[in-house]
Amino acid sequence: xxxxxxxxxxxxxxxxxxxxxxxxxxxxxxxxxxxxxxxxxxxxxxxxxxxxxxxxxxxxxxxxxxxxxxxxxxxxxxxxxxxxxxxxxxxxxxxxxxxxxxxxxxxxxxxxxxxxxxxxxxxxxxxxxxxxxxxxxxxxxxxxxxxxxxxxxxxxxxxxxxxxxxxxxxxxxxxxxxxxxxxxxxxxxxxxxxxxxxxxxxxxxxxxxxxxxxxxxxxxxxxxxxxxxxxxxxxxxxxxxxxxxxxxxxxxxxxxxxxxxxxxxxxxxxxxxxxxxxxxxxxxxxxxxxxxxxxxxxxxxxxxxxxxxxxxxxxxxxxxxxxxxxxxxxxxxxxxxxxxxxxxxxxxxxxxxxxxxxxxxxxxxxxxxxxxxxxxxxxxxxxxxxxxxxxxxxxxxxxxxxxxxxxxxxxxxxxxxxxxxxxxxxxxxxxxxxxxxxxxxxxxxxxxxxxxxxxxxxxxxxxxxxxxxxxxxxxxxxxxxxxxxxxxxxxxxxxxxxxxxxxxxxxxxxxxxxxxxxxxxxxxxxxxxxxxxxxxxxxxxxxxxxxxxxxxxxxxxxxxxxxxxxxxxxxxxxxxxxxxxxxxxxxxxxxxxxxxxxxxxxxxxxxxxxxxxxxxxxxxxxxxxxxxxxxxxxxxxxxxxxxxxxxxxxx
Numbered sequence: 001x002x003x004x005x006x007x008x009x010x011x012x013x014x015x016x017x018x019x020x021x022x023x024x025x026x027x028x029x030x031x032x033x034x035x036x037x038x039x040x041x042x043x044x045x046x047x048x049x050x051x052x053x054x055x056x057x058x059x060x061x062x063x064x065x066x067x068x069x070x071x072x073x074x075x076x077x078x079x080x081x082x083x084x085x086x087x088x089x090x091x092x093x094x095x096x097x098x099x100x101x102x103x104x105x106x107x108x109x110x111x112x113x114x115x116x117x118x119x120x121x122x123x124x125x126x127x128x129x130x131x132x133x134x135x136x137x138x139x140x141x142x143x144x145x146x147x148x149x150x151x152x153x154x155x156x157x158x159x160x161x162x163x164x165x166x167x168x169x170x171x172x173x174x175x176x177x178x179x180x181x182x183x184x185x186x187x188x189x190x191x192x193x194x195x196x197x198x199x200x201x202x203x204x205x206x207x208x209x210x211x212x213x214x215x216x217x218x219x220x221x222x223x224x225x226x227x228x229x230x231x232x233x234x235x236x237x238x239x240x241x242x243x244x245x246x247x248x249x250x251x252x253x254x255x256x257x258x259x260x261x262x263x264x265x266x267x268x269x270x271x272x273x274x275x276x277x278x279x280x281x282x283x284x285x286x287x288x289x290x291x292x293x294x295x296x297x298x299x300x301x302x303x304x305x306x307x308x309x310x311x312x313x314x315x316x317x318x319x320x321x322x323x324x325x326x327x328x329x330x331x332x333x334x335x336x337x338x339x340x341x342x343x344x345x346x347x348x349x350x351x352x353x354x355x356x357x358x359x360x361x362x363x364x365x366x367x368x369x370x371x372x373x374x375x376x377x378x379x380x381x382x383x384x385x386x387x388x389x390x391x392x393x394x395x396x397x398x399x400x401x402x403x404x405x406x407x408x409x410x411x412x413x414x415x416x417x418x419x420x421x422x423x424x425x426x427x428x429x430x431x432x433x434x435x436x437x438x439x440x441x442x443x444x445x446x447x448x449x450x451x452x453x454x455x456x457x458x459x460x461x462x463x464x465x466x467x468x469x470x471x472x473x474x475x476x477x478x479x480x481x482x483x484x485x486x487x488x489x490x491x492x493x494x495x496x497x498x499x500x501x502x503x504x505x506x507x508x509x510x511x512x513x514x515x516x517x518x519x520x521x522x523x524x525x526x527x528x529x530x531x532x533x534x535x536x537x538x539x540x541x542x543x544x545x546x547x548x549x550x551x552x553x554x555x556x557x558x559x560x561x562x563x564x565x566x567x568x569x570x571x572x573x574x575x576x577x578x579x580x581x582x583x584x585x586x587x588x589x590x591x592x593x594x595x596x597x598x599x600x601x602x603x604x605x606x607x608x609x610x611x612x613x614x615x616x617x618x619x620x621x622x623x624x625x626x627x628x629x630x631x632x633x634x635x636x637x638x639x640x641x642x643x644x645x646x647x648x649x650x651x
Contacts, residue, residue: 002039002134005059006066006176007046007080009073011404012183014511014615016234020045021188022068022097022122024167024176029123031172032165036130040064045176049073049410052080059084062091064133066126069097071376072399076411078111085113092137094129096122098203101377103384108148117146121193123164125155161193161215168226169219186234187227191220191252195240197275199302200312200386201341203378204240212241217248221255228263235269242271243281253287260291273298278317278325285334295623296335299326299365304355308346308423311390313380319358326364335625336366337444342432343373343418345381345390349428356439357464361456366625367444370436372397372501373418393420398500402514403619406504419496426496433492438467440516445618446628447523450561450586451534457585458592459547466541473540480526480533484519491515509611517618520627524565534558553592556580564629566604568613575600575637587632598637601629 006027008020023045031037043062046055059065065084067077081093096118101107104117116139118125125144132139139145144155158164167173168187177185194212195204227235235256243249256269269288273281281297288294301316303309309316316322329336338359342352359368375382375394386392399413419426442448443463448470455461474485495501503515505522513521523530538554541547560582563574578597584590604626607613618627 001041002063003061004040004042004064004066005046005055005062006042006068007055007073007077008068009049009052009076009080010047011049011072011401013403014405015182016184016186017047018186018188018236019167019173020047020068020176021167021173021238023066024173025164026066026068026122026126027176028165028167028170028172029127029163030130031170032163033127033130035134036127039134040130042176044178046080047177048180049076052076052411056080056083056087059088059091062088064130065091065093067093067095067097069095069099071099071374071415072401072413074099075413079411081111082113092116092133094118094126096126099377103377103382104146104151107146112148115147118144119146120144120154121158123158128155157211157213158193159213161213162219166219166223168223184233186236187232188236188238189223190238191215191242191249192239192245196244197314198380199314200380201302201344201373201376203376212244214245214248217251220252224255224259228259228265231265233265233267235266237269237271239272241274243284244274246280246284250284250287253284256293257287257291260293266293268295269293270295275300279328282329282332282334285329286332289334294335296337296366297329298339299329299336300339301359302339302341303344303347303351304340304358305347305351308344308351311346312344319362323363330364330366335623336364337369337623338363338365338367340368340370341373342370342436343421343424343429345392345418345421346423347421348423349431351423352432353435353464356435357462360439360443360463368439369444370440375416375418391420391422392418395419395496395498397495397498398502400501400512403511406510406512430492430496433495434471434488435464435467437488437516437519438470441519441523442467442470445516445520446565447520447530448534448561449628450564450582450631451538451557453586454557455541458549459545461545469541469544470537472544473537477536477540479536480523480529481537484523488515488519509614511615511619517622520618521614524567527562527567531558531562534561552579557582560599563599564631564634566617566627566629568605568607568610569603570606570608572603572606573600574603583631583634583636599634600637601634604629 006023008023010018027042030040031042062084065081067081069077084091085093092115093113094116095114100117100119102119107117108114116129125142128142129139129145132142139147140150143152145152192212192214196212260266285294285297299322301322302312302314326336340355356368359365380386381392394416396414397417399415419429443452452463452466455466456463474482491503502512503518504512505518508518508521535554535558538558542549556579559576560578563576576599578599579594581590581593581595581597583597583599585592605613605617605621607616616626621627
């Protein structure tokens with residue numbers, strides 16, 4: 001009997017961890033082949049990173065080791081394979097997955113303990129490898145593989161998904177994982193496979209031969225029932241473009257809604273929304289929303305610069321269409337966010353700032369998420385000619401996995417991020433990162449959102465000029481903001497020095513935080529200091545730009561801004577009195593008037609434990625906007641209103 005082990009290491013996220021889905025797909029297909037199933041014994045998959053030493057020992061008598069390789073497990077997987085080969089030289093070690101490079105020159109010199117690498121979709125290929133292993137171990141005719149001796153032509157893509165058994169419906173996922181107390185399993189799930197786009201920073205389209213292929217709705221509906229029966233809380237939908245097949249995906253959404261509302265499972269479904277999301281997505285998103293499954297819909301642009309978009313082969317919708325779309329989602333009550341990549345070739349500091357200005361000022365998108373430009377092994381951006389043409393420079397950086405638990409003494413994982421290109425320098429990139437912090441923390445997370453909006457409406461001050469002034473203030477004046485600014489500068493310097501982007505603050509909880517979330521938590525922790533910091537900054541801004549806003553307006557505006565931020569309190573209702581009609585001003589575009597108002601709203605997070613409050617507010621609650629209240633959703637109590645013109649001088 002051939003002894004088969006497998007690995008797909010994953011990180012734990014506060015007691016949650018993914019099933020080894022890729023391995024499960026392969027093993028399910030292998031077990032469906034009678035000759036292979038009768039000849040092989042498939043052991044539990046290696047998943048938990050803290051058990052790697054035990055896993056190595058378990059491979060003493062292993063005949064075949066299957067390794068599923070991703071950016072988050074490459075180092076620990078190569079460590080496993082190297083040690084297994086030392087312990088058991090006769091073990092055949094097979095690598096597959098998106099982290100295995102197609103441009104593999106020098107691979108076997110660097111990783112001599114690997115026997116076979118798989119390129120492309122794995123199901124057909126792995127079946128043929130096992131058939132060859134059982135016959136005579138001659139792999140020379142197996143398509144889609146590479147060894148130390150040869151590299152074969154690609155295998156044809158899989159078009160008949162019905163011959164691929166479901167690892168869920170066969171219950172195989174439970175056979176492959178080790179039960180561990182306190183661990184909740186996350187289900188990765190494909191409803192389709194493929195991507196019709198060819199963005200150079202992404203390996204999705206090239207990896208799956210672009211054309212979209214689908215599983216039957218009957219199978220998918222049965223898998224949803226399996227998730228319910230097995231009490232799976234979290235489904236991670238791995239489609240590249242969920243919602244692209246509108247009518248079909250609408251039926252899937254309806255089935256998920258039905259399950260969630262009738263059976264209370266799943267609790268979270270995270271899809272990768274279609275790249276060119278349109279109004280057609282709204283009915284699908286509403287089904288998720290009605291079931292309490294919706295976080296937010298991604299309306300990604302990656303860059304607002306046309307030259308950059310050409311270089312990365314990304315075709316966005318026209319800006320006026322995008323602006324109208326965000327407004328339509330807003331009217332329908334569907335939360336949205338957009339994604340920007342920092343460090344793309346073609347982007348400059350100026351174009352980056354201009355793009356942020358456009359998104360912040362001229363769209364109704366809910367928030368802006370900004371990510372590093374990662375150069376993936378099999379993305380077109382990693383092609384040597386592409387790198388040479390656009391003068392791309394990268395740095396090997398410790399991988400950052402947001403909200404993962406602190407790992408003490410485990411093997412570090414790495415990724416490659418851009419630190420230079422023909423259009424920007426490292427210093428430019430560091431400056432971009434300061435704007436990233438300000439847009440994400442001060443605007444999207446709401447610390448100064450309505451204050452900057454006020455200055456744009458009243459004085460025509462652009463948001464980027466507002467932030468430029470804020471940076472100047474932080475650099476020369478001591479306040480709660482300057483202390484945070486110093487942390488951010490140090491964080492960015494360490495990141496681009498190759499020291500990693502992990503941010504751990506023991507006062508915030510035992511996890512790694514995205515820096516913008518940690519910054520938000522620290523800034524809102526002391527209401528008095530935050531108010532003092534804002535007023536100090538406004539005094540600086542007023543003087544620098546020659547504004548003469550009455551102090552009572554600045555005081556009331558600051559009070560209103562802080563009022564909208566979620567703070568830790570036991571009060572179910574949050575209410576305050578104001579001197580001005582801020583809701584009318586920000587929501588309806590009315591003239592700002594002196595008119596006493598009492599605003600209130602139901603507190604978004606009630607939680608006594610400070611760590612749990614942090615998690616519920618800005619981690620679990622980020623996409624549901626639990627960190628702030630939008631003015632349109634606050635209640636206004638009737639009161640005697642005195643209306644006067646505001647006594648301030650126009651510019």
